[in-house]
Amino acid sequence: MPGGVIQKKVSDMSEIYAKFRLDWSGFSLDVDLVLPAVGVTALFGHSGSGKTTLLRCMAGLERASRGYLKINGDIWQDDASWLPTHKRPLGYVFQEASLFDHLSVIGNLRYGMKRVAGLQGDSLDQAIELLGIGHLLDRKPDRLSGGERQRVAIARALAVEPRLLLMDEPLAALDLKRKLEILPYLERLHEELAIPVIYVSHSPDEVIRLADHIVVMEGGRASAQGPLAEVLTRPDVSIRIGKDACAILEATIGIIDKDWHLVRLDFPDGCLWCRDPGLAVGRRVRVRVLARDVSVARERPSESSIQNVFCGTVESIGEDEHPGLALVGVQIGRSRLVARVTKRAVAELKLGVEQVIWIQVKSVALLE
Amino acid sequence: MLLTDSDLEAIWLTVKLAGIVTAILFLIGTPIAWWLARSRSWWKGPIGAVVALPLVLPPSVLGFYLLLAMGPDGPVGQLTKVLGLEPLPFTFQGLVIASVFYSLPFMVQPLQNAFEGIGERPLEVAATLRASRLDTFFTVAIPLALPGFMTAAILTFAHTVGEFGVVLMIGGNIPGVSRVVSVQIYDHVEGLEYIQAHHLSAMMLGFSFLVLLALYAWRRHPKKGV
Numbered sequence A: 001m002p003g004g005v006i007q008k009k010v011s012d013m014s015e016i017y018a019k020f021r022l023d024w025s026g027f028s029l030d031v032d033l034v035l036p037a038v039g040v041t042a043l044f045g046h047s048g049s050g051k052t053t054l055l056r057c058m059a060g061l062e063r064a065s066r067g068y069l070k071i072n073g074d075i076w077q078d079d080a081s082w083l084p085t086h087k088r089p090l091g092y093v094f095q096e097a098s099l100f101d102h103l104s105v106i107g108n109l110r111y112g113m114k115r116v117a118g119l120q121g122d123s124l125d126q127a128i129e130l131l132g133i134g135h136l137l138d139r140k141p142d143r144l145s146g147g148e149r150q151r152v153a154i155a156r157a158l159a160v161e162p163r164l165l166l167m168d169e170p171l172a173a174l175d176l177k178r179k180l181e182i183l184p185y186l187e188r189l190h191e192e193l194a195i196p197v198i199y200v201s202h203s204p205d206e207v208i209r210l211a212d213h214i215v216v217m218e219g220g221r222a223s224a225q226g227p228l229a230e231v232l233t234r235p236d237v238s239i240r241i242g243k244d245a246c247a248i249l250e251a252t253i254g255i256i257d258k259d260w261h262l263v264r265l266d267f268p269d270g271c272l273w274c275r276d277p278g279l280a281v282g283r284r285v286r287v288r289v290l291a292r293d294v295s296v297a298r299e300r301p302s303e304s305s306i307q308n309v310f311c312g313t314v315e316s317i318g319e320d321e322h323p324g325l326a327l328v329g330v331q332i333g334r335s336r337l338v339a340r341v342t343k344r345a346v347a348e349l350k351l352g353v354e355q356v357i358w359i360q361v362k363s364v365a366l367l368e
Numbered sequence B: 001m002l003l004t005d006s007d008l009e010a011i012w013l014t015v016k017l018a019g020i021v022t023a024i025l026f027l028i029g030t031p032i033a034w035w036l037a038r039s040r041s042w043w044k045g046p047i048g049a050v051v052a053l054p055l056v057l058p059p060s061v062l063g064f065y066l067l068l069a070m071g072p073d074g075p076v077g078q079l080t081k082v083l084g085l086e087p088l089p090f091t092f093q094g095l096v097i098a099s100v101f102y103s104l105p106f107m108v109q110p111l112q113n114a115f116e117g118i119g120e121r122p123l124e125v126a127a128t129l130r131a132s133r134l135d136t137f138f139t140v141a142i143p144l145a146l147p148g149f150m151t152a153a154i155l156t157f158a159h160t161v162g163e164f165g166v167v168l169m170i171g172g173n174i175p176g177v178s179r180v181v182s183v184q185i186y187d188h189v190e191g192l193e194y195i196q197a198h199h200l201s202a203m204m205l206g207f208s209f210l211v212l213l214a215l216y217a218w219r220r221h222p223k224k225g226v
Helices: A051-059 A105-113 A123-131 A146-159 A176-192 A204-210 A228-232 A235-241 A343-348 B005-038 B044-056 B059-070 B075-082 B092-118 B121-128 B133-144 B146-161 B165-171 B181-190 B194-220
Strands: A015-024 A027-036 A040-044 A066-071 A074-077 A090-093 A164-168 A197-201 A213-218 A221-227 A246-257 A262-267 A270-275 A284-290 A294-297 A308-319 A325-332 A335-342 A356-361
Touching: A015 A051, A027 A051, A027 A213, A027 A221, A040 A051, A040 A204, A051 A066, A051 A090, A051 A164, A051 A197, A090 A146, A090 B121, A105 A123, A105 A146, A123 A146, A123 A176, A146 A164, A146 A176, A176 A204, A197 A204, A204 A228, A204 A284, A213 A228, A221 A228, A221 A235, A228 A246, A228 A335, A246 A270, A246 A335, A262 A284, A270 A308, A294 A325, A294 A335, A308 A335, A325 A343, A325 A356, A335 A343, A335 A356, B005 B044, B005 B092, B005 B146, B005 B181, B005 B194, B044 B059, B044 B092, B059 B075, B059 B092, B059 B165, B092 B133, B092 B146, B092 B165, B121 B133, B133 B146, B146 B194, B165 B181, B181 B194
Parallel strands: A040 A197, A040 A213, A090 A164, A164 A197
Antiparallel strands: A015 A027, A015 A066, A066 A074, A213 A221, A246 A262, A246 A284, A262 A270, A294 A356, A308 A325, A308 A356, A325 A335
16 A cells, blocks of 8 residues: 555654543533554543544534644644634544435545545545445445445545544444444554544444554543553453453464464564464464453463463552452563452462562454 | 417416526525524524415415515615616516515425435535535535425425415516416406316416426435436
């Protein structure tokens, strides 16, 4: 994917400053965020937590009474000025595809492009290729499936070469089959898009598969934020994100062991063995390690069926969803894992913060 | 020939009047309907009620007030005098203006419904695709409201063809100026020319039925009409 939306401004490490205050009857939004200007940032929360309102404020679809928004050095809103939506160089994907019914697919794709000066020209072809919609161009939206409609909507938002892509639960209106149809395309976006993406979701699965950075929204406020791998392993946060507390590791496939049908996943601070998923050596993968698959020991375990053993430092011990359970955050170099253990085990092992311990990882899941 | 020359003149006049009124109402009614569909202003209620008044008001009442306004002592009459124009009552222009008021709700209400039916979302999508509000109006709102425009045009045209009371009050009964079909029929009946009245009446009946038939058939299968 050379040129265009993709591979542009990778080196521009500036940030997104977003500060909004908005008061409606029964709801208020009050956030002050600094987000990375690369990768996918998930705005995660339950309905009514303000995540969509925050996204709409960023797009200018809602006008926060007080706000400040700066993207890559350009001010879109401050006390003195407010850029209307159509003057903001963004792409927006709504929960429902919201295609223009009076236009064909290609008409929909070209609608925004016609209104942007100085497009590089190949952004349309790239968007069509990236979303795999080349065979649909002449159709009217009412002849498309739900998944196809949403792919067209995403391509339409990318075709204008936005400098920021905002996505409001693009999968929420789809059934499971359609979700699984679109997720690979979203993962491609994640890999190939150089512009920042703000992705609103209430689904832990989507966030864990797609996000690099996460903002947890609660009651109109950001209750936690940071790199996904870090926020997920914070014991106070992980139980809020989903029942299955977990940690995320970014790894590459290092060695394929054909005899035992295993692969070695290398991450910066160690390696893990897991079942061979059939991917090539060198392929980057995202690995999810569930807290319930991690156990803790004071001594290096010997003669265990579990092959993935690490030495680390206890970083935190927090509550889990059940009063009998605790989540133990363990630092291994710069990586972090969480282990779910009983509180009795914490007491009997005399676990404490800063203590050096051994952990065993029973199984991992590859996400990409 | 079933129709006399004066019948044909009345038919032509009626078609001309209805066509001009429909065209003018497209220009006036569209922004009013858009505003009524989108505005959250307090004025929405009163303005909507005023637009709907001709639906319930006897045409003679509407005609009476328009006549007063256009007459030499009325505000419109004063204006035409200052501008050096001929007084509007009993002219074709006066009839057009009166008919615009009379048929206003038949243009505005279907358009308002159509604009409301579009919802906020397509307009927001257009804004995220760099379209200004005016641009959005012409390239998204109007195309999506096209079925509403068809309905509004047909109803406005047909309703103007069918008016009688307002014509009598404002236009009188002047051949080629204000003697439209409905007035011509009235004339025939007054003159006991029942055969002539019959021919024109049957024609109007057929016309009205066909218009409504087309409208309802098309509403059930709007795709074929676009």
